[in-house]
Amino acid sequence: ATAGTRKIVSATNIAETSLTILGIRHLVDPGLSKQAIFDPQTGMTTLELNAISQSSATQR
Known part of the structure; x- marks a missing residue:
């Protein structure tokens, strides 16, 4: 983002290993x-909310 503006990025866990975002000053990560x-x-698949590992937190 240019000076004086804010850049907000919302990403999935896929971004942990495939993206590098420059210029980040603050990060909010619920873990x-x-x-x-x-x-x-x-016979069903459901989404389960789990805590991330310490290595995933470091990578983020």
Whole structure:
């Protein structure tokens, strides 16, 4: 962003390993990630909210 403006980036966990965003001064990271979990009893896949690992937090 140019001087005097703000840049807000919202990203998925895929961005952890594939993007480098320059000029970041502040970061808000809740330390959570949604993961697809398959339940063989119901035959359904659901999204489960889980805490991220320490290495994922460092990478972010």
